[in-house]
Amino acid sequence: MNPKIIVHGGAWDWDDALDPVKKDGVETAVSLGYDVLKAGGSALDAVETAVNSLEDNPVFDAGTGGYLNQAGIVQLDALIVDGATNNFGAVGGVTTVKNPISLARRVMIDSDFCFFVGKGAELQAEQFGFPVIDNQILVTPEMLEFFNAQRTDGPSDTVGAVAIDQDGNVAAATSTSGTPYKPVGRVGDSPLFGSGGYAENGIGAVGATGHGEHIMRLLLSKFTSDQLAKGLSTAEAGQAAMAFADQRFEESMCGVIMVDANGQLGAAHTTPKLAVGWIDADGVARSSMSGQDVS
Ligand code: ASP
16 A cells, blocks of 8 residues: 555644745654655654654754753653554654654563653663663753743643554654653653554554643544444544544644554644644655645
């Protein structure tokens, strides 16, 4: 089958002046992921590659340029899901690893466990041979300004990718520094299986972003996947998931991206904006700040 990939750079509201850099970031990331798929690589390789690019891009709230927590530390969470095995790897509260999505993948593949947090996750990283980084290298001047102002109202720029490869295997990856000026130890939906992401061969892959305390209580990615499993199109599944979110929460402020088992892409959100990048039927990288016109 034709491989497909879609990425996101967060759902929230932000100044339109930021749109061009976000557009550039999601198009670059989705192109890198697609290169992997075109070369016959797996959906897992593609989502990890795309998310690595978004983590390294200071425009987004993941990896370098992430928000600082109340202790002035960039505290990172990530989840990767393999639809072929329905296995996942996750890390939470990591501060010494540059690309937590790659650590999550090693946890999934090379450990007997699924989820490590804090010091334990950092110890795993060292044992896997990841370089131990100084947290300060993740801090950008913009995010330091947010921290110094103790702002909690920043745009939500968590990143994610979902893909289907030529063999029909699906995968999802999500990475974040969470919310601005979060309390130490706060973990949102992003690294939680079924909340921040979900993937199952024969159904599809989903990634979520937005208000974590809502998303985790909705199990939003699994809910969306369940709509695909019922036979809904990606557009219908997105609408159903957002209606579910709005029914439970007055201002649900969330969004999802997805690919179904036929390679149909989709995106939906209850936030004013959702930054998405995808590869269209002609193999061209496209992007949108509304997620409405994904095809
Ligand atoms: N869902 C993330 C969290 O609550 C934030 C985001 O998606 O931007 O940690």
